[in-house]
Amino acid sequence: MPANAVVIGVDSSTQSTKAAFTDAETGRLLAVGRAPHRVSGAGGARETDPEGWWAALAEAVAAGLKELDGLGVTAPAVTGIAVAGQQHGLVVLDRAGTPLRPALLWNDTRSAPQAASLTEALGGRDAWTARTGSVPVASMTATKWQWLRENEPAVADAAAAVRLPHDFLTERLAGVAATDPGDASGTCWYSTATGAYDPVLLDLVGLDAALLPPVAPTGGTRVGSLTAAAAERLGLPAGIAVAAGTGDNMAAAVGLGLGGAGLLDHPVLSLGTSGTVFAATRTRPASAALAGFAAADGTYLPLACTLNCTLAVDKVASLLGLDREAAEAGGEVVLLPYLDGERTPDLPGASGLLTGLRHTTTRQQILGAAYEGAAVTVLRALDEVLRACGQDPAAPDTAARPLRLVGGGAMGRHWVETVRRLSGRPLLIPSSGELVALGAAALAAAAATGEDAVALATGWGAGSGKELPAVERDVEAWERVSSVLGRASGSLLGW
Ligand SMILES: Nc1ncnc2c1ncn2[C@@H]1O[C@H](COP(=O)(O)OP(=O)(O)O)[C@@H](O)[C@H]1O
Ligand SMILES: O=C(CO)[C@@H](O)[C@H](O)COP(=O)(O)O
Structure with missing residues (x-):
């Protein structure tokens, strides 16, 4: 790697693209360019035009290059690029690589009936x-x-081609079809048992394997080089390394230094459009209570994901006319903010539920209850993630491991306070707010050098930050929310 080499990690998530220009040697974040996405759809529909992601990637890279220019660093210093994308979305392309329709996103719940019939067709969840x-x-x-x-x-x-969001962008960069085990494991046609597309499952959904991209060994594998056309569009040098990339949660794990060459069995909570809990581990997960994903580096990533996290809480704040930080804990009110339906628990037709209102209830308490409802919903899966890592959740050494908090919500005071109070665990808040993009940057550096991405990110110390000691768990609030969730009738939650 040449001295002062720069790599670009792209986080193409639900709401926006971030392009992190990173010093390949030290991991220092030199510049971050950003561009928003447009998500459309009412009811259960959630769609985005993949061309919009490509335009946002170009806009974010241009903004980053402008910021770099101020530091006296120029585009020729860039040696590699990798994309980490929102998981699961369905992109369908024609022969020329043009999207045939907008992508169906991970939080589009219209395929719930198909999910049920496919589950049955194969013989059940197990x-x-x-x-x-x-x-x-x-x-x-x-x-x-x-x-x-x-x-x-x-x-x-x-x-003529079926892609995940990050594969679509990688192909635009390198002109070759490629994906990685991490994002492939969220398709339900890739087998984590064999490490390949599963012919039985492809047959079940009538999909020709020839329409899918080859699966690279890891997200940090160099799958190609930046094409002349992409280089011209982005203002970057042609021929730089393009990594296979991965899903956004897998990239966050890499950025935190979690994986085979780093830490295993340390839990993470991501607060973004989705709430996720996960950990990198060596044992292949196969519990119906979790998504048993592969990680980007050959290990595994047992994960639980909710559909309603920061965006749902922000919506409640705006309905109440409050700033998101104006929330208060306490009172009897419970709010399950399932505005988009829910995935964990699997209630795709659910809507939000507010209960326990009194004359004394304040708007601030209702907002606090939205944070609690979103946080309890995702934290309920934490013990299952730890068990998938072979850990006893109640064991003192497991309980002493800090819960790493990432995603946009980790920047919020009330989010941090709520998670700390409801989990009763020590928290680690990484100093960088861009762990997905930094993880992607480590994949780009790995592709440029042939080194291991997790080892590189560990050396960068990207996951280090502020540790907050555990506070006593607020069992009363936990029970209040859990008991409503347990008792709410189907008709109340709308499924
Ligand atoms: N300072 C902040 N305090 C609390 N929440 C924040 C802050 N900044 C951003 N957010 C939240 O972060 C979310 C975006 O997080 P991000 O992880 O980028 O989402 P995604 O990956 O789904 O696109 C927004 O919905 C917003 O609520
Ligand atoms: O579906 C999942 C994980 O299985 C989501 O976590 C998506 O990957 C979207 O992530 P964010 O936009 O919330 O980061």
């Missing part, structure tokens, strides 16, 4: 986890493809 590590809920790509076949057969028939 039959799926034995092959893929996961049960096909509405987020998974296979259910979206099945929805497309049933609802827009002409589009499905015309598809």
